Structures are given as structure tokens and as C-alpha cells.
Amino acid sequence: MTTGAVIVTFNPQNPLDDLLGQLLEQCDRVLVVDNASQKDLNLQRFENHPGLTLIRLSDNFGIAHALNVGFAELQKTGTDFVFTFDQDSKIEAGFVQSALEVFGQNTPDTALVAPNFFDVNSRTYARFTLFENGSMESFQVSESDIGREIRTSFAITSGACIRMTAHQKAGPLRDDYFIDHVDSEYCLRLQKAGFKLLVNPAVCFKHAIGNRTVHRFLGLTFKPNNHSYLRRYYISRNGFHMAKLYxxxxxxxxxxxxxxxxxxVGCVVLYETGKLKKLSYIVRGYQDARNNKLGKLT
Structure with a gap:
């Protein structure tokens, strides 16, 4: 059983040393796929490591394209399980083995194992969503769930582990989504192909979602991510397109x-700056989804 990891980078603000150091100890092969960063990735410490490969793309083609490049490269070497990460990810010793143990304890139709995660900005734990028998359940997991099969319908890209045979059956990630909801659409496609997705409650992954904050208004909780207007466009367009597609x-x-x-919309109106531009790009995203106008916004 061989393992590989794909880290997608684009002008990283922080060094990759900690993540690379852990992955090179825990995985057979690690790929850094860079979306044409304008700054040095500072990989000198690992440049002679036999397990590391750096792939520099000629332009920023988006996260899905970069991940597909990584999957294709690892498939050539017969890799069985692929871990995916963004450039801000951090893991601890035993992260890889813990995910593999979950695969080993479950049936071959398990396509993906994702860690629980803690958002360092809002200081809140993840809520997972499960679609089952026409219903929708939202829940959190904790260490008390260790040993149970915790199914989910969605998992974020960073920290997920995918069985290569399932990836081959489901097909590549949608590069015409460019960035947002790439993981969500892929998760639904895996399930449509007959696979299940699991949460590993034994691992809690620290992750930053945008610049998220937490607010209360009229008894409701709002968690603005403070994304740019471009991200608002992709979130809107790809979300509406995915809802229509499935x-x-x-x-x-x-x-x-x-x-x-x-x-x-509530987060933008109540708490974020650049309100009018963000709202206009949300509307534009909706219109483009209706017209099946996808790809990188130019």
C-alpha cells in the first residue's frame, strides 16, 4: 500500500517546511504543484529529498487543475491513497496512518476519509452535512465518536485522503469550477458513483477558512469569511451550478x-467591506450558473 500527497501552492505567505517535513516522513511521495507563484517557495531544505517533486505550472489554472496534475502523476507510480492539502495546512505525527486505519476498518466502497477540523480564525469546530434518504443532517464530531462509522456528504480538500481506484472511477476534479466548490462537487460525484465518505474523529485538523469571524445578530449566528469579490463570484456561480447539476x-x-x-449575503451586508461590488458579483455568479458559463473569470 503506497501513499502520496499533493500540496497546491499559489504565492504562499508562510514557509511549507512544517507540512513538508511531516509528509515526507509519513508518505512515500510528496508533490508540490505550484500555480505560477510570483515568489520563491523556499523549498531549499528539501530540494534533494528523493520523495519530493515540484511541478511548476505556467499559469494559475485553479486548484482543481493543479490537483488533477498531482493525481495523474501519482497514478503513474501506482499510488494507492492520495492526501490533498492547501499551502496553509499543518499536520501532526501519525496523521497519515490514522486515515489509513479508517480505510482498513471499513469496506472497499470507502472512497474518502477526512479529518475533523477546527477553524483557527472563528475558533469553532466543523459542522458536517449528510444527505441520506432525501433528508439533510448537520452535525459535529468529537473524540467520543472514535470507533464509529461517521459518514458525511462533504469534506474540504485540505487534509482529505482519497482512494486512487475511487478517483479513477469518479474522474478528475472539475477544473472549470476553478476554485470554490471544487471539493463539494467532487464529493457528490463520488457518492453518485456508489462510494461513501467518512470523517476520522481521531484526528482534528487545524485549518483557516478565509478570515472568518463570528457574530450574533437577532439570535442568529453569522460567520463572515471576508472573501474577495472574486471568491464571492465563484462561490455563487459554482454553488448554483452544482445545485442544478445534482x-x-x-x-x-x-x-x-x-x-x-x-x-x-447576510454576512456581506452586515459585516463585510466592499458590499456593493461583492453583491454584484454574487448576482453575476448566479446568472453565469444559469447560463452554464463556467471557467476562470476573465
Whole structure:
């Protein structure tokens, strides 16, 4: 059983040393796929390590394209399990082995194992969502769930482990989504292909989602991510497109996306700067989704 990891980079603000050091100890092969960064990645400490490969792309083609490049490269070497990370990820010793143990304890139709995660900005734990029998359940996991099969319908890219045979069956990630909801669409496609996705409650992964803060208004909780207007566009466009794409297989997606977009708009109106521009790009995203106009916004 061989393992590989793909780290996607684009002008990283912090060194990759900690993440690379851990992955090179825990994985058979590590790929850094760089989306044409304008700054030095500072990989000199690892430049002669036989397990590390740096792939520099000629332009920023988005996270999905970079991940697909990594998967294709690892597939050539017969890698069985692939871990995916963004450039701000941090892991501890035993991270890889813990995910593999979950795969080993479950049936071969398990395609993906994701860690629990803690958002360092809002200081809140993840809420997972499960679509099942026409219903939608939202829940959190904790160490008390260790040993149980915790299914989820969605997992973020960073920290996830994917079985290569499942990836080959489901197909590559959608590079026409460019960035947001790339992971969400991929998760739904895996499930449509007959696979299940699990949460590993034995590992809690520290992660930063945008510049998220937490606010209370009229008894409701808002967590603005303070994304740019471009990210607001992709979130809107890809969310509405995904809801339309899977309306027959996962009708709950339309409700979930609508609730998410109401939350997004509320966050922009109540707490974020650049309100008018962000709202206009949310509307533009919706219009482009209706017209199936995808790809990188130019």
C-alpha cells in the first residue's frame, strides 16, 4: 500500500517546511504543484529529498487543475491513497496512518476519509452535512465518536485522503469550477458513483477558512469569511451550478445552497467591506450558473 500527497501552492505567505517535513516522513511521495507563484517557495531544505517533486505550472489554472496534475502523476507510480492539502495546512505525527486505519476498518466502497477540523480564525469546530434518504443532517464530531462509522456528504480538500481506484472511477476534479466548490462537487460525484465518505474523529485538523469571524445578530449566528469579490463570484456561480447539476440525485443540495447563499449575503451586508461590488458579483455568479458559463473569470 503506497501513499502520496499533493500540496497546491499559489504565492504562499508562510514557509511549507512544517507540512513538508511531516509528509515526507509519513508518505512515500510528496508533490508540490505550484500555480505560477510570483515568489520563491523556499523549498531549499528539501530540494534533494528523493520523495519530493515540484511541478511548476505556467499559469494559475485553479486548484482543481493543479490537483488533477498531482493525481495523474501519482497514478503513474501506482499510488494507492492520495492526501490533498492547501499551502496553509499543518499536520501532526501519525496523521497519515490514522486515515489509513479508517480505510482498513471499513469496506472497499470507502472512497474518502477526512479529518475533523477546527477553524483557527472563528475558533469553532466543523459542522458536517449528510444527505441520506432525501433528508439533510448537520452535525459535529468529537473524540467520543472514535470507533464509529461517521459518514458525511462533504469534506474540504485540505487534509482529505482519497482512494486512487475511487478517483479513477469518479474522474478528475472539475477544473472549470476553478476554485470554490471544487471539493463539494467532487464529493457528490463520488457518492453518485456508489462510494461513501467518512470523517476520522481521531484526528482534528487545524485549518483557516478565509478570515472568518463570528457574530450574533437577532439570535442568529453569522460567520463572515471576508472573501474577495472574486471568491464571492465563484462561490455563487459554482454553488448554483452544482445545485442544478445534482437536483435529481441530491435534491437536498438546492436547499443547502440556498441557505448558504442567504448566509453569504447576510454576512456581506452586515459585516463585510466592499458590499456593493461583492453583491454584484454574487448576482453575476448566479446568472453565469444559469447560463452554464463556467471557467476562470476573465
Amino acid at each position: 437536483r435529481e440525485d441530491f435534491p437536498q443540495m438546492q436547499k443547502l445552497n440556498l441557505l448558504r447563499m442567504i448566509h453569504e
